[in-house]
Amino acid sequence: MAATFHGVGATVAALSSSSSPSNSFGSKKLLSSPSRSFSVRKRASFTVVRSDGSVNFDLNSKGRRAQQLIANAVATKADSSPASSSSKPGHELLLFEALREGLEEEMERDPCVCVMGEDVGHYGGSYKVTKGLATKFGDLRVLDTPIAENSFTGMGIGAAMTGLRPVVEGMNMGFLLLAFNQISNNCGMLHYTSGGQFTIPIVIRGPGGVGRQLGAEHSQRLESYFQSIPGIQMVACSTPYNAKGLMKAAIRSENPVILFEHVLLYNLKERIPDEDYICNLEEAEMVRPGEHVTILTYSRMRYHVMQAAKTLVNKGYDPEVIDIRSLKPFDLYTIGNSVKKTHRVLIVEECMRTGGIGASLTAAITENFNDYLDAPVMCLSSQDVPTPYAGTLEEWTVVQPAQIVTAVEQLCQ
Amino acid sequence: MALSHLAASASRSSSLLKPLSSALSLRRSISGDNSPLTVETSVPFTSHQCEAPSRSVETNPKELLTFFRDMALMRRMEIAADSLYKAKLIRGFCHLYDGQEAVAVGMEAAITKKDCIITAYRDHCTFVSRGGTLLEVFAELMGRQAGCSKGKGGSMHFYKKDSNFYGGHGIVGAQVPLGCGLAFAQKNSKDETVTFALYGDGAANQGQLFEALNISALWDLPAILVCENNHYGMGTAEWRAAKSPAYYKRGDYVPGLKVDGMDALAVKQACKFAKEHALKNGPIILEMDTYRYHGHSMSDPGSTYRTRDEISGVRQERDPIERIRKLILSHDLATEKELKDVEKEVRKEVDDAIAQAKESPMPEPSELFTNVYAKGLGVESFGADRKEVRATLP
Numbered sequence: 001m002a003a004t005f006h007g008v009g010a011t012v013a014a015l016s017s018s019s020s021p022s023n024s025f026g027s028k029k030l031l032s033s034p035s036r037s038f039s040v041r042k043r044a045s046f047t048v049v050r051s052d053g054s055v056n057f058d059l060n061s062k063g064r065r066a067q068q069l070i071a072n073a074v075a076t077k078a079d080s081s082p083a084s085s086s087s088k089p090g091h092e093l094l095l096f097e098a099l100r101e102g103l104e105e106e107m108e109r110d111p112c113v114c115v116m117g118e119d120v121g122h123y124g125g126s127y128k129v130t131k132g133l134a135t136k137f138g139d140l141r142v143l144d145t146p147i148a149e150n151s152f153t154g155m156g157i158g159a160a161m162t163g164l165r166p167v168v169e170g171m172n173m174g175f176l177l178l179a180f181n182q183i184s185n186n187c188g189m190l191h192y193t194s195g196g197q198f199t200i201p202i203v204i205r206g207p208g209g210v211g212r213q214l215g216a217e218h219s220q221r222l223e224s225y226f227q228s229i230p231g232i233q234m235v236a237c238s239t240p241y242n243a244k245g246l247m248k249a250a251i252r253s254e255n256p257v258i259l260f261e262h263v264l265l266y267n268l269k270e271r272i273p274d275e276d277y278i279c280n281l282e283e284a285e286m287v288r289p290g291e292h293v294t295i296l297t298y299s300r301m302r303y304h305v306m307q308a309a310k311t312l313v314n315k316g317y318d319p320e321v322i323d324i325r326s327l328k329p330f331d332l333y334t335i336g337n338s339v340k341k342t343h344r345v346l347i348v349e350e351c352m353r354t355g356g357i358g359a360s361l362t363a364a365i366t367e368n369f370n371d372y373l374d375a376p377v378m379c380l381s382s383q384d385v386p387t388p389y390a391g392t393l394e395e396w397t398v399v400q401p402a403q404i405v406t407a408v409e410q411l412c413q
Numbered sequence: 414m415a416l417s418h419l420a421a422s423a424s425r426s427s428s429l430l431k432p433l434s435s436a437l438s439l440r441r442s443i444s445g446d447n448s449p450l451t452v453e454t455s456v457p458f459t460s461h462q463c464e465a466p467s468r469s470v471e472t473n474p475k476e477l478l479t480f481f482r483d484m485a486l487m488r489r490m491e492i493a494a495d496s497l498y499k500a501k502l503i504r505g506f507c508h509l510y511d512g513q514e515a516v517a518v519g520m521e522a523a524i525t526k527k528d529c530i531i532t533a534y535r536d537h538c539t540f541v542s543r544g545g546t547l548l549e550v551f552a553e554l555m556g557r558q559a560g561c562s563k564g565k566g567g568s569m570h571f572y573k574k575d576s577n578f579y580g581g582h583g584i585v586g587a588q589v590p591l592g593c594g595l596a597f598a599q600k601n602s603k604d605e606t607v608t609f610a611l612y613g614d615g616a617a618n619q620g621q622l623f624e625a626l627n628i629s630a631l632w633d634l635p636a637i638l639v640c641e642n643n644h645y646g647m648g649t650a651e652w653r654a655a656k657s658p659a660y661y662k663r664g665d666y667v668p669g670l671k672v673d674g675m676d677a678l679a680v681k682q683a684c685k686f687a688k689e690h691a692l693k694n695g696p697i698i699l700e701m702d703t704y705r706y707h708g709h710s711m712s713d714p715g716s717t718y719r720t721r722d723e724i725s726g727v728r729q730e731r732d733p734i735e736r737i738r739k740l741i742l743s744h745d746l747a748t749e750k751e752l753k754d755v756e757k758e759v760r761k762e763v764d765d766a767i768a769q770a771k772e773s774p775m776p777e778p779s780e781l782f783t784n785v786y787a788k789g790l791g792v793e794s795f796g797a798d799r800k801e802v803r804a805t806l807p
Contacts, residue, residue, distance in 0.1 A: 114601075140601060146631070151590040151624035158531075158594020161579060164601065185584050186591060193570035194580065195562035196784040231785050254787035 090273040096266040098240035099129045102247035103167065105276065107137055110165065113251055114141045116156050117169030117206075126171050127207060127266050153179035153204070157186045157256075160202040165251060173208030173260065174220035187256045188231035203250045205259035209300055209350055210398050212264065216386035219394075223260055223327050224356040234327040235281055236260040236299045240270040242325060245279025253281060260327070262300045284331040290320035293344040293408055296335060296361060298324045301348045301399060308404035317408060327357050330364055339365065343374040344411050348399055353381040375411055380404060445475030445746065452740065454679035461661055463668035463697070466686040470678040474746040476522060480677050481737045484514040485756050487538040488734060489763045490547060491707070494537065494554060497767070498711045503554045506583075507568045509707040510538040512675075515733035516641055516701050517542040519680025520609060524688060527604065531579040531592040532611035534569035535641075535705075539611070543578035545571065547766030548773075557773035564776045565784070586612060586619030589638065593625040596636035596696075607635040607691045609684070615646025617660045629696040630667055637687045638664075639699045641674065647709040648718045661700035668694075674701030675731040704731065 093101070107113045115130055121144035124131035134142040145152040149170065156166040170176040176183065183204065190198050210219040223234055233255050237243035243261070250257035279285075287302065288309060297305045302323050309319050320338055324331060339345055345365055349358040358379040365377050380399045387397050451469050458465040491511040497503045510517070513535070520530070521542040532539050537550055545561060553560025554568055562570050562581075571581040579595060582588040592610025599606045616622065617640050629636040640660040644651045651658045661669030668690070672683040683699055690697050704727045708715025715724070741747050 143632070146624070146627055148621075148624035148628065150621045151593070151628060154587060154590025154621065155594035155597055155625065155628065158579070158591035159598045159601075160594075161591070162529075162595055162598035164598050181584055181587055182590065186582070186587060190580075191787060192784045193562055193566040194572040194574070195560070195565055197562070197572050197574040198579075199787045233786070 090271045092269060092271045093240060094266065095237075095240045095243050095261075095268045095270075096127055096129050098244040098270075098272060099237075099247050099261070100131065100133070102244035103130065103251075104133060104136070106248055106251040107133065107141065110251075111141075112163060113165045113167065114143065114159075115167045115169065116143045116145055116152055118145055118147055118171045120144060120169050125169070127263075129266075130169070149175050149178040150182060154182040154186065156202050156204075157182055157190070157200055160200045160256075161190065161198045163201075165201045165203075167203045167205060167251065170204065170206030172218050172220075172263075173206045173222040174217055176204065176206065176222060177220075177225070180225070183226065183232070183256075183258075184229045188229040191231055191255075199254045200256045201251075201254050202256045203247075203253075203259060204256070205247070205250075205261060207261045207263040207266070209260075209262040209264070210382070210387050210394065213389055213391055213394055214263070214387075215389050219387035221351045221356070221382070223258075224351045226258055227328055227357060227360060231256065232328065233257045233281055234260065235325055236262075236327055238262070238265060238299050238302045238323055238325070240268060241272050242279050242285060242323075244272060245277055246281065246325070248276075249278040249281045252278065257281065260299065264300055265303075279325075282326045282329060282331055284334040285323040285325050286320075286334070287323050288319065288321040290318040290342070292318045292342060293320065293346055293411055294335070294338040294342045295319050295321045295346045295348060295404070295408070296324050297321065297348040298327065298357070299350060301350050304399060304401050305348050305404055308401040308408070311401065311405050312408055315405075315409075317412060319408060324361070330361060332364060332368060335361075335365065336369055339369045340372050343372055345373065345377045346404070346407055346411055347377065347379040347381075348404055349379070349381050350398055351381055352384045353379075354384050356381050378407055378411055380407055445473070445478045447473045447475055449473055450477070450744065452678050454673065454682065455676050455736070456673040456679070458679070458683065459661070459671040461659075461664070461669040461671075461698075462666070463670065463690065465670065466682050470682045472678060472681075474741075474744070477737060477741055477744075477746060480518050480522070481734065481741060481752065482755055482759065483518050483542065484677070484734045484737065486547075486759045486762065487511070487514045487517065487541060489756070489759050490537065490541065490550065493763050493767060494551075495707070495711065497551070497554065502771075503568070503711075504556075505567060506534065507554070507711040508535040508709065509711070510535050510705070512706040512727070512732070513641060513643060513701075513703045514538055515677040515736075516611075516639075516674050516680055516703055518733075519677040520639075520684045522677070522681045523684035524607070524609070526576045527606045528688070529577040529579055529592070529595045529599070529606070529608040530611070531588050531595060531608065532581070533585065533588055533613060533616065534581070534583050535613075536569070536571045536581045540571040540573060540578060540581070543573050544576040545573050545578070547763060548769050551767050551770035552773045555770055555773075556775065557770060558776050558780075559770060559773035563780065563784075565780065586616040586621055588612065589616070589619070589622045590625040592638070593629045593634055593636045593696075596629060596634035596691075597632065600632070600634050605692060607637055607688050609637045609639055611639045611641055613646065614640060614642040614644060614651045614658075614660060615649070615654065617642075617663065618646075618655060623663075626664055626667055626696060626698075630664075633695040635691040636696045637684075637691050637699060638696065639701060641701050641703055643703050643705045645705075645709070645718065648713065650718060659700075661698050664696070664698045667696050667698055669698040669700065671700045671702065674703030675727075675733045676736060677733055 119126055120130040121134035121142045153168055156168040159166050187200055190200055208222050235246050237246045246259060250259050295305050305321055309321055312319050320342055322338055347358045347361055349356055351357050358381045362377045362379050380403060383397045385397060388394055450472050452472055454468045454470060457468050488511050491509045494507060498507045517538045548559055549561040553562055556564040558564055569581060569583040589610050589612055592608050596608040642660055646654050661671045670683055673679045687697050687699055706724055738752055
């Protein structure tokens with residue numbers, strides 16, 4: 001198990017340590033054997049889904065869910081070993097390759113799936129997610145658009161109204177602000193305002209989040225702006241495994257899904273199963289079961305949390321880490337079970353403090369689980385500032401592992 | 414002459430017989446026949462980057478009578494909606510199409526139900542021409558269950574999927590990229606159909622239009638952009654909003670055609686031409702020179718930015734229904750009285766539909782949460798305990 005994760009551990013270390021040597025967070029200490037924190041991550045969450053499985057998989061059906069449940073919720077070591085041995089023959093790849101694999105498999109499976117975006121075709125995608133697809137599927141299915149987000153998102157939605165399943169790529173999520181009207185009014189609301197006549201099975205995806213000194217406009221977290229649009233689903237991927245699974249599930253879903261990727265996570269390496277599998281769009285992922293505190297996170301912050309978790313474990317704490325994955329709707333079931341167990345919640349997110357996913361999640365938890373909380377919900381978010389260019393300042397805008405450790409210590413006292 | 418005698422005797426008989434006699438007289442002409450008739454359009458077409466179609470339009474008595482009936486129905490429907498709005502049965506926004514009926518009717522005559530139409534918020538008549546029933550219209554306007562969108566859309570959100578009517582959009586100009594997306598799907602399916610994306614002279618200044626036009630021309634999509642130029646973008650006259658009011662030329666490299674939008678036959682000719690063109694050569698722009706008698710919407714009296722003389726002038730000279738009426742009468746396809754009977758019939762139909770719509774109930778409270786997601790997914794179903802929880806309304 002340890003061997004397969006070295007790649008991930010190393011990349012994670014590279015991610016969170018800053019380039020400046022005067023790193024006051026003492027990250028050196030945290031870079032010890034990465035395998036420990038990942039060893040309990042359940043590998044049993046994959047399922048063999050027949051590739052001719054129905055397009056409309058019924059998420060409501062309890063029977064189905066039992067099969068592909070990631071709630072083998074609290075994974076035990078016993079569970080993971082037989083599973084991991086059968087997953088050994090899987091293949092290793094990077095996150096962007098996993099996205100591409102998911103996309104390619106869905107495009108093969110269903111001729112209605114097409115990709116639209118800037119430079120997705122001949123160029124291969126600015127982050128190589130669509131590399132090779134244009135040569136394989138042709139110009140009518142992998143479409144290079146001009147720089148016109150408003151209209152090509154609108155065109156994707158119009159095509160979806162007729163039954164095509166477009167995957168619209170925003171080269172950077174921030175550019176989709178130009179298409180906000182289309183996403184909000186047409187994508188989100190058409191199913192409702194037409195009384196159910198039209199479904200919009202579109203997937204809007206793209207990288208967002210704070211990268212490496214990309215500047216304010218290219219470091220935006222659009223999930224906070226889109227979260228109140230009724231009618232859309234939002235998911236955020238964080239590992240190659242769930243990236244592929246979520247991509248496939250999003251394409252198969254009848255609802256419009258916005259898939260948030262992160263610029264810094266594209267080179268994560270992981271071993272994923274060879275079989276066909278999808279990840280449930282509305283479920284959260286239990287990353288590390290624990291007893292003392294529930295840490296809710298998603299996307300890149302998951303790795304900061306896991307790094308902090310190592311320190312916390314050394315200090316004697318037992319954090320339960322949940323990658324919420326589904327940003328809209330929240331998986332209040334998994335979260336609720338966790339809160340009922342630990343009675344303390346820490347949310348670590350990359351959105352800004354005001355109006356972010358954390359803010360909504362805090363409200364949802366307080367409303368639903370107030371009786372189970374021993375302490376107020378704590379939420380660590382990015383600062384309410386445009387992301388500065390300077391490396392040190394940029395580091396300070398996002399939540400760092402040391403802050404997470406301090407927060408947990410505060411919560412648990 | 415025998416007919417007028419018959420009609421005269423009918424007027425003396427009981428009202429029960431009256432419809433019978435008028436039906437008798439109607440059977441002669443209103444059913445019409447398919448014998449070809451050629452009519453010249455009132456105004457020649459002006460073209461940009463293409464050859465204008467001929468001014469002579471092939472039609473037949475049946476079609477002319479259908480035009481008359483349909484336009485009379487639409488006119489009556491819009492006037493009725495006006496009174497319903499004033500009676501506060503219709504709330505919010507209500508944008509009326511009277512004066513522009515020829516565009517909806519002429520377009521429908523040139524295409525099939527497999528071609529797609531998408532328009533903005535002035536969509537009541539386009540919905541009807543696509544096959545929507547009056548009951549669906551009035552029920553939706555009044556927010557009742559029998560409405561085409563179950564009462565959840567309203568005036569600006571009429572849709573009819575089975576006849577490829579894609580609505581019904583409130584945000585100005587946003588429907589044009591959607592329309593180009595429909596054209597993209599049609600190109601993919603290779604079924605020789607086209608999309609008509611309608612917008613107004615106000616929307617013609619939206620950037621997304623040009624973006625969509627660029628992409629459609631690049632990808633050779635069978636998209637026909639139709640500018641319904643009624644010369645006013647809400648309260649702003651077109652000369653105050655557009656530097657170049659020649660909307661059919663705005664496509665630059667995309668051909669365009671300017672059409673008299675108050676002449677249903679000219680509209681039909683242009684749409685036929687445009688469909689053939691789009692299937693072969695990609696997008697084309699049609700500019701329909703039309704006029705709306707009402708204000709922009711029911712909250713706009715329509716007289717603060719234009720004179721009443723202008724409105725009545727257009728009504729006298731260019732009214733689409735009058736034009737067809739004169740055509741029918743001059744070709745002796747029906748008598749004055751028969752046409753008046755059609756109008757009365759249509760009025761009754763509208764009144765009946767309104768009465769029926771008023772009986773339709775308001776949507777159930779649970780309808781608040783249906784259709785947010787396909788198959789009822791969403792926050793309200795997955796409560797903290799994973800049961801189907803519907804929020805209780807206060």
